[in-house]
Amino acid sequence: MNTNQFGNKGWTPDRIGNLKGKIYVLTGTTSGTGFEAAKILLSKGAKVVMLNRNPKKAEDTIKTLKQELGNHINVVAIKMDLAVQDSVKKAAEEVIKTVPQIDALICNAAIAQVPKQTLTTDGWESQMGTNYYGNFTLQALLFPLIEKSKGRIVTVGSLGYDMGIKTIKFDDLNWDKDYTPNNAYSQSKLAQILSMYELQDRLKEAGKTDVKAYACHPGSSRTNLINSSGSFMMKFIFNLMKLSPLTQSAEKGAYPQLMCATEPNLDQSSFYGPTGRNNWTGPVGAHKLESHAKDKVVSNKLWELSEKETGIKWNI
Numbered sequence: 001m002n003t004n005q006f007g008n009k010g011w012t013p014d015r016i017g018n019l020k021g022k023i024y025v026l027t028g029t030t031s032g033t034g035f036e037a038a039k040i041l042l043s044k045g046a047k048v049v050m051l052n053r054n055p056k057k058a059e060d061t062i063k064t065l066k067q068e069l070g071n072h073i074n075v076v077a078i079k080m081d082l083a084v085q086d087s088v089k090k091a092a093e094e095v096i097k098t099v100p101q102i103d104a105l106i107c108n109a110a111i112a113q114v115p116k117q118t119l120t121t122d123g124w125e126s127q128m129g130t131n132y133y134g135n136f137t138l139q140a141l142l143f144p145l146i147e148k149s150k151g152r153i154v155t156v157g158s159l160g161y162d163m164g165i166k167t168i169k170f171d172d173l174n175w176d177k178d179y180t181p182n183n184a185y186s187q188s189k190l191a192q193i194l195s196m197y198e199l200q201d202r203l204k205e206a207g208k209t210d211v212k213a214y215a216c217h218p219g220s221s222r223t224n225l226i227n228s229s230g231s232f233m234m235k236f237i238f239n240l241m242k243l244s245p246l247t248q249s250a251e252k253g254a255y256p257q258l259m260c261a262t263e264p265n266l267d268q269s270s271f272y273g274p275t276g277r278n279n280w281t282g283p284v285g286a287h288k289l290e291s292h293a294k295d296k297v298v299s300n301k302l303w304e305l306s307e308k309e310t311g312i313k314w315n316i
Contacts, residue, residue: 010283
């Protein structure tokens with residue numbers, strides 16, 4: 001067991017200094033870890049731009065945040081549905097118009113365990129389309145501003161990357177054959193993580209080391225993720241799990257993404273999350289990433305395919 005660089009308690013938000021003048025763009029902030037991350041960044045004086053698909057919920061979230069932190073907080077909401085490429089493109093344009101810099105883009109929103117094969121309007125399996133292609137496009141479009149800001153891209157993956165087929169099913173990305181909620185979800189989360197390490201390599205090759213890219217995961221946190229898209233059985237099991245010591249609060253689940261967004265001199269090659277048993281809970285720090293999540297042949301092929309599928313080229 002390697003020792004945690006942040007001591008026995010691991011990384012905590014006490015390490016974040018005053019963030020006045022910093023701007024963070026977060027997806028999926030109306031509940032769970034995204035909400036907690038936004039709240040902590042705002043409490044440290046940062047400006048937060050929230051990207052969510054439901055404007056009513058976003059409005060309610062801003063009200064809640066103002067009640068808890070005061071009316072002075074600097075928070076704006078932009079509508080974005082990660083599952084729809086057009087919506088992602090519009091939101092990215094809006095972000096670029098709204099803010100002069102991005103200190104970190106935190107890609108936190110995801111869908112999970114969709115019971116039956118469903119395709120997005122762009123024709124992709126819904127978990128791949130939302131969790132992976134949606135983020136690929138958002139990150140690519142905001143990259144020039146992130147680069148100008150010497151900012152960061154933080155991808156919130158999941159331990160699910162290691163709970164499915166452990167590779168990308170290039171011959172049937174949409175799961176026309178053998179769809180299972182778990183395999184499709186797992187592939188989408190693996191793709192997210194692979195693309196971060198691929199991005200690191202491409203930035204290094206281009207000599208653009210001012211932009212940092214990080215991959216992390218929240219562990220097993222008590223959030224609404226499965227409740228919003230999973231099957232009845234998954235919800236039932238998950239809600240039982242929430243009561244057990246195998247899960248932690250959504251606030252603790254937000255620590256890894258906050259660390260990756262704010263901690264200076266953090267090693268990009270690591271994978272960050274809780275370091276306790278099974279990496280579900282416990283002190284936050286770097287921990288083992290299975291080798292299939294850094295498979296260079298797969299990540300390079302995936303990247304090239306993604307540029308073709310989305311029609312979006314990264315300007316690296």
